[in-house]
Amino acid sequence: xxxxxxxxxxxxxxxxxxxxxxxxxxxFVKPATLRAVPNMKIIFYASREYQGWYGEAEIESxxxxxxxxxxxxxxxxxxxxxxKELREYxxxxxxxxxxxxxxxxxxxxxxxxxxxYPNIIKPKRFITVSGRYVKGEEYRExxxxxxxxxx
Numbered sequence: 001x002x003x004x005x006x007x008x009x010x011x012x013x014x015x016x017x018x019x020x021x022x023x024x025x026x027x028f029v030k031p032a033t034l035r036a037v038p039n040m041k042i043i044f045y046a047s048r049e050y051q052g053w054y055g056e057a058e059i060e061s062x063x064x065x066x067x068x069x070x071x072x073x074x075x076x077x078x079x080x081x082x083x084k085e086l087r088e089y090x091x092x093x094x095x096x097x098x099x100x101x102x103x104x105x106x107x108x109x110x111x112x113x114x115x116x117y118p119n120i121i122k123p124k125r126f127i128t129v130s131g132r133y134v135k136g137e138e139y140r141e142x143x144x145x146x147x148x149x150x151x
Contacts, residue, residue: 006139007041007056008034009123010131014050016080021055021116025080028057029071031093032107033130036062042109043134043142045127052120053142057111064105071108078110117146 019025043056065071068090072083
């Protein structure tokens with residue numbers, strides 16, 4: 001059970017993370033780097049100078065798209081990024097794209113049961129841009145610290 005993958009964690013700039021945890025946005029978008037499935041947890045890590053876990057949600061559904069315009073049309077105001085920000089993200093992504101590699105589709109995650117932690121929880125290891133899986137034991141430790149107000 002400790003080795004079982006129960007969730008994923010991805011770094012998100014704090015100002016965008018607040019849209020999910022405080023403003024009620026329910027659709028998270030990023031290039032698909034990990035396999036996320038319904039009922040998994042997604043634990044939100046603030047990147048840059050605000051490093052730490054700020055909250056979590058359950059994954060209601062996951063879809064993959066090749067076009068940001070399709071995502072914008074389908075999810076509109078539910079998206080945690082504005083249409084302009086998502087289009088800019090796509091342009092940046094095109095610059096990072098390595099020649100010869102197949103481009104990853106966009107992963108669109110519909111969230112439910114969003115929960116902001118009462119305090120920031122510091123992970124024991126760095127979270128890379130592509131994110132990483134969270135196993136049962138680590139998740140239980142995060143949840144315990146969140147419930148107790150520990151860091």
